[in-house]
Amino acid sequence: MAAIVTRFPPSPTGYLHIGGARTAIFNWLYARRHGGKFILRIEDTDLVRSTEASVKAILDAMEWLELDWDEGPFYQTERLEVYQEYLEKLVAGGHAYYCDCDPEDLDRRRQAAMAAGGKPKYDGRCRDRGLGPGPNRVVRFRCPLAGETVLNDLIKGPIVFNNAELDDLVLQKSDGIPTYNFAVVIDDVTMGINLIIRGDDHVNNTPRQILIYQALGAPLPRFAHVPMILGEDRARLSKRHGATSVMVYKEMGFLPEALVNYLVRLGWSHGDQEIFSREEMIANFSLEHIGKAAGVFNPDKLLWLNAHYLKERDPAALVPLLRPFLHQRGYSERPDDYLARAIATLQPRCQTLVEMADAIRYYLVDEVDYDPAAAAKFLRPETLSTIARMQAVLADLDPFDEARMEQAFRSVAEELGVKLGKIAQPVRVALTGVTASPGLFEVIDVLGRKTVLERLGKALDFIKAQARS
Numbered sequence: 001m002a003a004i005v006t007r008f009p010p011s012p013t014g015y016l017h018i019g020g021a022r023t024a025i026f027n028w029l030y031a032r033r034h035g036g037k038f039i040l041r042i043e044d045t046d047l048v049r050s051t052e053a054s055v056k057a058i059l060d061a062m063e064w065l066e067l068d069w070d071e072g073p074f075y076q077t078e079r080l081e082v083y084q085e086y087l088e089k090l091v092a093g094g095h096a097y098y099c100d101c102d103p104e105d106l107d108r109r110r111q112a113a114m115a116a117g118g119k120p121k122y123d124g125r126c127r128d129r130g131l132g133p134g135p136n137r138v139v140r141f142r143c144p145l146a147g148e149t150v151l152n153d154l155i156k157g158p159i160v161f162n163n164a165e166l167d168d169l170v171l172q173k174s175d176g177i178p179t180y181n182f183a184v185v186i187d188d189v190t191m192g193i194n195l196i197i198r199g200d201d202h203v204n205n206t207p208r209q210i211l212i213y214q215a216l217g218a219p220l221p222r223f224a225h226v227p228m229i230l231g232e233d234r235a236r237l238s239k240r241h242g243a244t245s246v247m248v249y250k251e252m253g254f255l256p257e258a259l260v261n262y263l264v265r266l267g268w269s270h271g272d273q274e275i276f277s278r279e280e281m282i283a284n285f286s287l288e289h290i291g292k293a294a295g296v297f298n299p300d301k302l303l304w305l306n307a308h309y310l311k312e313r314d315p316a317a318l319v320p321l322l323r324p325f326l327h328q329r330g331y332s333e334r335p336d337d338y339l340a341r342a343i344a345t346l347q348p349r350c351q352t353l354v355e356m357a358d359a360i361r362y363y364l365v366d367e368v369d370y371d372p373a374a375a376a377k378f379l380r381p382e383t384l385s386t387i388a389r390m391q392a393v394l395a396d397l398d399p400f401d402e403a404r405m406e407q408a409f410r411s412v413a414e415e416l417g418v419k420l421g422k423i424a425q426p427v428r429v430a431l432t433g434v435t436a437s438p439g440l441f442e443v444i445d446v447l448g449r450k451t452v453l454e455r456l457g458k459a460l461d462f463i464k465a466q467a468r469s
């Protein structure tokens with residue numbers, strides 16, 4: 001069998017939707033699984049809706065997801081001569097013809113046909129007029145009037161279409177621009193695409209495309225139409241259900257490996273395994289295990305996977321990913337190794353980089369701000385002596401490490417005849433401003449002696465000031 005060639009051909013009329021991303025991932029995985037090629041093509045023939053900004057947004061998202069392509073990006077608008085060449089072949093072979101029907105008149109004829117109980121399809125007026133090229137003329141495909149076209153879909157099984165139901169579709173508009181169904185076939189033929197995995201919203205286009213392949217005498221690729229992604233209410237996933245743009249997930253603090261893992265599993269399975277490394281996905285991906293039923297998008301599961309990958313990553317590798325979120329929040333710059341140590345304490349506690357950027361605050365600010373409820377409960381005259389005692393003990397602690405720290409807290413608790421928590425909570429609030437944080441000794445270790453002593457001193461001043469007022 002020839003080497004596998006797959007493709008992803010987005011239309012640059014907006015951001016990369018997560019449904020599109022899943023299609024891209026499936027095509028990419030299949031190519032990688034079989035040592036084939038994955039081609040990226042930009043279908044920009046809709047001159048009004050296609051934008052440079054969308055092209056960039058799509059390429060950025062592909063790069064963020066690490067879906068590398070072997071060829072392209074090819075732009076359809078740069079391939080107009082190729083389409084023209086094939087168009088002329090089709091016309092010369094009698095498979096296509098020029099049509100000068102006036103759009104408004106066509107519309108009237110369509111309405112009349114429908115009113116008479118007929119189909120709203122092109123009535124074939126120009127089929128046999130033998131027109132040549134000229135202004136305001138489109139080129140139509142001469143669709144067989146009888147017979148059937150079968151789509152042997154790898155996921156859905158055979159689907160039979162009645163040719164009589166299909167239209168003499170327009171291949172080239174009067175401005176010389178090819179339509180989607182024509183350009184896509186010419187590209188897939190000339191780029192040697194032999195497997196097309198795409199959303200099942202294209203199922204109805206496929207018989208038209210198959211007829212064009214046949215008219216060209218070109219071998220058919222295999223087709224696999226993947227069910228759409230639905231929202232929890234079973235309606236097609238849209239903004240109403242939450243973010244649908246890949247890059248918005250980046251902004252929300254998701255890791256690309258979490259989104260890729262989530263999207264792959266949404267529609268494909270390998271036993272009940274949920275977590276896949278890239279290597280595992282590539283090694284196990286197969287079309288047989290793409291589900292026939294639509295996947296329902298579950299934001300909680302995506303969050304769970306993100307939390308998993310956030311825990312797994314080396315803290316040093318998270319530093320550059322977290323930094324943009326820290327800049328957004330206006331925190332002052334810190335060296336990489338300091339951030340990595342702070343991140344390591346937060347990894348088990350955060351589900352997204354956004355949560356982490358919020359949680360890391362007390363490691364980065366010059367002065368902690370106290371949560372009012374936490375301060376009211378733990379920074380009070382009764383805790384003054386405890387905090388003062390811990391300040392003295394920590395000032396002399398040598399070495400200033402977690403093991404020694406734990407001993408010091410325990411001996412102060414014993415000395416004051418209280419439980420460890422009675423000492424730990426006021427100190428925690430003094431250092432972080434909040435009552436829930438990573439392990440106190442870890443926090444102290446990251447902050448370092450100087451900052452810890454300053455913050456304990458500031459808490460003592462705060463308690464005294466409160467007592468005076």
Ligand code: GLU
Pocket residue numbers: 009010011043184197198202
């Ligand atoms: N440009 C089309 C789309 O974005 C491609 C469909 C196809 O894969 O043929 O829907």
